[in-house]
Amino acid sequence: MMLPTEWIHNFLYALMPEGIAHAVELVLIALGFLAFFAVAGLYLVLLERWIAAWVQLRRGPNRVGPWGIFQTIADALKLVTKELTGTTKADMFLYNLAPYFPIVAALITISVFAYSQSLHAFDINIGIFFITAVSSIGVIGILLAGWSSNNKYALIGAMRSGVMVVSYELSVGLSLLTMVLMTGSLQLSEIIEVQRTGGWLIVQGHIPAVIAFMIYMIAGTAETNRTPFDLVEAESELGAGYHTEYSGMKFAYFFLAEFINMFIVASIAVTVFFGGWLSPFGITDEIFWLQPVWFLAKVFVIIVLMMLFRWTFPRLRIDQILTLEWKYLLPLNLMNLVLMAIIVWLGWTINF
């Protein structure tokens, strides 16, 4: 059976010379990701509001459109049309540059994932490494924003963020490394291929994989600066934290990047632990249009989990966050890595 991506590919190559067709394909893919980025970001905001309302015994957005589904579009329009007010006593170059870092980092990262067998734009052999490397560029934007705003609250928020993200990157990296021991490859398509034959990695790797998943979820929540690790913007302590001096679309860049980062964290978890686009027990693996549905469904579950964290937990303090990482998660992670290595070496993984 012909996949739609193949169909477009053949059509373009029949229509125009090879070089131009290739360029057009790249532009189409980029536009596709931009559109997906905007829609996903906006509707994750709405999902968060629904979940918050559900947890907090409220009704949530329900006025603009049925069940408030156009609320988020109205919000986006408001942010786009809003005047950009801000401080003039800032380091204007860095101040204006900062919002692009998180959004660009997030945009590059979401283009790497394998949404289905064929919906995979960029299958490089260092996939996991690339994701962790690029997604950590985002924190530079936060640091720049805080530093250049000429605001003490923003500065404190940015410094907290720098300290925290650098620490928790270790845990994210190590927990993913634990899983890479089983796949033997950093390439995302390879990782999913391993799971197609042997079952999802969280089942294959049983105990160490579950530990790695829990560490990954904690560290991933910290990476996205969400409650209980949201002391970057800690509204009761710092007003708005690093984006205190930003308004309108500049603020929206930070805001959208946070939600896309959540999508990224969930997507990595789905790819590495829950078989990516694979369906449970391979029941619908051959139906190509169900593959992205499975992927997004799994991402949805993990995102809802992260949103429930946010609306149930209070916030940690900066020293407690660092204690958690350096005294508990990191040693546990290293031991888990050794445990996983032993299990893979002795062949004690569960294979179907």
Next chain:
Amino acid sequence: MQQEYIVKDPFKTEEYMINMGPQHPATHGVLRLVLTIDGEIIKKVEPDLGYIHRSIEKMCEYDTYQQIVHLTDRMDYLSSHINNEAVCLTVEKALELEVPERVKVIRTIISELTRLASHQLWWGVFGMDIGGLTTYFYAFRDREMINDIFEETCGARLTMNYNIPGGLMFDIHPNFVNRTKAFIKHFKTKLPEYDQLLTGNIIFEKRTKGVGIISKEDAISFGVTGPTGRGSGLSCDIRKSHPYSAYDRVKFNEVLFTEGDTWARYKVRIQEMWESISIIEQLIDNIPDGDFKVPTKAVINLPKGEFYQRVETARGELGVYINSDGNKNPYRVKFRSPGFSNLSILDHAARGSKLGDLVAIMASFDLVIPDIDR
């Protein structure tokens, strides 16, 4: 030599000042704190007051005693019934007026409902201050029922006026008893939810235990009262030591915790909610029949002299001092507000802790800024 080294040190750190407030989400009003911090560690906290000063005490000097009552619910707006009661008790004490039993019981029930509503709001805001927004909505779900009762009783939901010198403005609404019982029944099932959501949470425990410790001696010397003082083991419940209204005939425990940290102050308030429920339960079925007020003159002239009455508001000891020269207006009125004294120990309690702790400590004091500034 040492000096030179410090100057050349590229990692030299400095203390810096930061303004927390007057517009700040954690100060719940217009309190301004001038913080001196070294990184995240607090070196000094200087509260700067006056942003909501309305000179209520001076205004009282130009008002009759009936009018003074209506100014007091603008001080600690979460304990407005209790504030009103304090002034009424002072005036009644000066006039040597004995109010009917019915008034005493109703006043006690209303006071305890006010305390419950105040503690509920405090709990919601406490959760919000340490980062869990959900508590706020849970608290407001229950507080709404009390506000409905108050609205039916006296027409207002925030700055309530129900007490007048000599009794109550009106008799209780026919629904009052039933609705209060319904609320108590509802809230007894919902208060354990508060514990489930916040108290047992490991993050919450880490954020509050050992934070902002106030010793009993410090609490006494700074004049800390109310749940804040009782968290330090200071027995300061006016309802117990100097009973007024119907507190002498109800059984309740004075909640005391000795740790003196934010956690202890939190537990005191949660326990106090149970005690308030118990007080209301004891009284609600036994409201005696009788008049709801004793008639007083339209213009009350207090005898010459000084009169003082203290009550226990949701925040601590409220003292009302009236100096009368025999006219229809007082010569001087002074309110000893609990918030002002409790705020004074903030610097002492917060020094050396982190910026995030300051917010938790402040939330555990349950400050109401109009009460501090008056």
